[in-house]
Amino acid sequence: MFDGPKLKLVYAAIAILWVAIVVHSAWTVKGPEDFVVTVSQGEVQDFAAARLDAMQPRSFAENVELCxxxxxxxxxxxxxxPVRAGDEATCDLRYFDEPGMAPVATIHTHAAFSAEYDSEVPSVTDLQGDIGEGFDGYIATPGGRLWRNDANTGRAVLVCGEGCLTSDPAYRACSDDTVAQSYTLAQLAARARRPVAEC
Structure with missing residues (x-):
């Protein structure tokens, strides 16, 4: 057991160690106020495409959106x-606040092919959510399309067309359904009001 002078030395050593840990953490982890994002939009887009391509088979097999x-x-x-699973038409993407990590984009799939859903374009909710969060969103469709929801312009923009990502084997293209190169919120809302094309 430590006596008086030795106990004071032990406490002093513990205090110094604690201060060193706190100072080290402060210097090595950026806080939200001083975090400057350095990656380019192109790098984020390439990363998103690779992650979504890897998520597609599970999304089709389980018929759920992954985000x-x-x-x-x-x-x-x-x-x-970590990838979260939703249901056939939604995925609850919760914001996270991790020290030293700056969110730069959302990603999600559109589940398996279904003739009942207009799943080859982002939904109004998809685009509204990304605009509200203030950073881009990337969406993979059953037909293998990749979309970018541009939070700054408020537009959904087609990055690459049918088959550029892994497609659902059950997917079938619809000749009566024209997919535009981009959509505003108003255009997506108008598209959502029309009947889903029967193919």
Missing amino acids: AIIFEDDTGALGSS
């Missing part, structure tokens, strides 16, 4: 939050 958040860490590397 995640892409972030830049304090070393400048891109990563993603």
Whole structure:
């Protein structure tokens, strides 16, 4: 057992160690107020395409939307939050607040092919959500299309067309359904009001 002078030395050593840990953490982890995103939109888009392509088979097999958040860490590397499973038409993408990680985009799939859903374009809710969060969203469709919801312009823009990502084997193209290169919220809302094309 430590006596008086030795006990004071032990307490002093513990205090110094604690201060060193706090100072080290403060210097190595960026807070939200001083985090500057350094990755380009092109890098985020390439990362999103690769992650979504890997998520597609599970999304089709389970017939659920899968979603995640892409972030830049304090070393400048891109990563993603754990993939969350939703249901056939939605995915609850919860915002996260992790020290040293800045969210840069959302990603989600559109589940398996169904003739009942207009799943080859982003939904109004998809685009509204990304605009509200203030960062881009990337969506993969059953037909293998990749969309980017541009939060700054408020438009959904087709990055690459049918088959550029893994497609659902059950997917069938519809010649009566023209998919535009981009959509505003008003255009997506108008598209949602029309009957789904029968093919």
